[in-house]
Structures are given as C-alpha cells and as structure tokens.
Amino acid sequence: MCCLATLGLWVLLGTGCHQTPETAPAGAASRPAEAVPEPIDRQIRVLLLEGTPACSVSSDDAFDLIDPTAGTHFGQGEGGKPLGVVFEDQRIRVPSLQLDLADQVVDLVPRGLEPIGIQVNGKVQYYRGWIRFARTGDNAGAVTNVVDIEDYLIAVVDAELPRRFHQETFRAQAIAARTYAWYHKQTTGKKRFWDVKATERSQVYRGINRSPHGSPAAEAVYDTRGLVCAWDAPEGERIFCAYYSSACGGTTASAAAINGREDAQIPPLTGNVQCDSCRNAPDRSWGPVSLGKTMITEALRGRYPRFKALGLIERIEVAEATPAGRAVRYRCIDGQNREVEIEAENLRLTLDPSGREIRSTCFVLASNGSECVFQEGRGLGHGVGLCQYGADALARQGMKASQILKLYYPSSRVRRAY
C-alpha cells in the first residue's frame, strides 16, 4: 500500500526480455535474432530491516561477501557462529572478519543449502536466497532478503491463512500474493533497492521459521507457479496491485480507500463486490470503539501535515462511498467548518495502527460529546480485493481458485506471467 500514488497504473505481464524458451508462445521462433530471450529475473527483494545501526547474521554454511554490482569479492566466512554487521561512519563493517567497506551495498551469499538467520525484532528468523546489506545513512542501513519469488510466496501464504482453510482458498491466495509481489517488482521496485516490505505494509513474511514445505501453502504455491491475475486494459493485458484482506464484512471496498483514486480506476479494484460468504468470520462484527476528538486531531496532524489547517476535529463524515455504501474517503471537519479529506484505510490506520480496535474500514461514525464513536463495525482489514474468509466459504461450496479470483477482482482472469 506504499508509494503507489505516484506511479502508473499498468504493468505488463512480462516484457520481451522476460520471455523464456519454455514459456514463449507459439511462433516465437520467428522472432528476429536480437530478441533472443534472457532468463526471467524471479528474485524478489524483501526489506527486512531499515534504519538499523547493526544486524546479527548466522549461517551454518560458509559464505561469501560480494559487491552485487561489480562482482567484487570482499571476503568470506566459515559460518557456524553469529556475525555482526555494523553501519557506521558511512561504512559497512564486519568486525569479526576485519572488513571495513566504503561500498553502498554488500551481499552475503551462502555456499550451501542452509538458510541464513537474521535477528529481526529480537528473534532469529531464517531465510532462503541471500542477504543484502545497504547503507542508507551515515550510521544506518537496510537489510534485504533476495529470494526466489516462489520461496517467498510459500512463507507469505503460510502466514496469511489458517491451515484449516480449503486448498482452493490457498491457491487463490497464492495467485493473489504472487500478483501483488510481481506488480511491485515491476513498478515501485524499479525505483528503489527493494520490492516489498516484510510487514503488513506489503505482505507479512517471516522467512521459513515454520518450515512450511509440504504445507497447504507450499502445495498451493507449487500448483500455481507463475500464475497471476490480469485484466484487459485498453493498452493490452496488464496485472494490477492485487490487494486482499481477511474479511470484507459484506461488500468489498474500493482501492481508493487505501490509495487515493488511481487504483480505483482499474475494474478489478473498484470494489462493491457483494460478499455474503464471510458472515461467519470470527471478527466480522466489532465495536463500538470510542476515541477522543483531541486524540484524533493530534494523530492526524502528526501523520498528515495538511490536518494542521484544522482546529479540533468535531465531526467526521463520509465524503465518498461505493454504490453499496462503503466509505471510500472521509471528511474531517473542525468547529469552524473547515474540512480535510482522508482515505478510509488511512484514517483507520492513523487512529489505530495496530488495527485491533478499528478492525476494518466498514463502520458507522457518530459524535458523542468529546468523542467519536466507531460503531456497527464489520469485517477485518481494508476490505479491498480478495476476501479470505469469503473465498474459503466459496471454495467449500465448490468454486475453483480462478472463479474465486474473478469474483473478487472483477474483469480479471488468471494468466501465466512466467
């Protein structure tokens, strides 16, 4: 949900340079010689840590430290014990290996099969692929896992769905998550050194701690390898930012509730899909939640400077809604009738970053003295795109993953990206 507002909407399924012999369409042999295909880049760069002064790494295998741009070999280690990587004085240092590098980026690449351990939020998590250290400030850096997108998806899908869910739900989720990741790799990822975050800001990714190989998630990712959702844009077939959430609460939201208006122009993301199937979701109903108007005003001012134009916010009204009545944007109004608008999901996550109180963007707002009351809450999450609980109910009724995806992303179809 980050950084999309400034980007174009459309992404090619693949470009000529991404075609491989095994996926090239019939007739590819007649292409001119200069169109000789190159291997598809299926690596995705997942941001694990940012703005950190140091990082602890462990690898049971021997490893190499290299410059990914020039291929320069900086050093090597035998593995078996934790390794400290420090960002300080505009350098990347590995004290135990007596390395002191002025370079911007260093890759730690294991020589064997064992995953790499990284300490994230006080806990060691294990990752396939390799680890990239990038200096981002004088005394700060970022840690990224560069990993095959299919390995990444196994961990993402495993974290997204309860294992009791139907296998077709897992397949639909795998295709949606692959579409989301592939979209970001080809849009925002081209403008920065990472493609997606490891948190709910993108897709939750905790590495392979749960060893999900053989799990429903692993099977679903394997079954759907290379498949994404696409739709027929006027310019040709395109993928899109395939948002999904836990339970929509009865009708899906427009992507405009997350990200302004751009994504909402895409038929698969306009929302307004009726979803009676998630009515048994455990968090389908919530509230009321009362928040002080002073707290609301300060939280919005702290996050969005445009709210400093307002005094104490006295009322919050729906500024725009889907045809089914689900709010897309809200209008915040102070005592002098000055107003500022905000997307529904941004309002929710600014007032309750954990999402545990205001659980969705589907609620009715009331004013009660010095407080605003969020009531009649339904659903869990932003409600855009695939509804996981709704999908599971439909899968149990016999719907296939491709049918489920077409329902929640109208005008879309499942296609092979690689």
Ligand SMILES: [Zn+2]
């Ligand atoms: Zn639903």
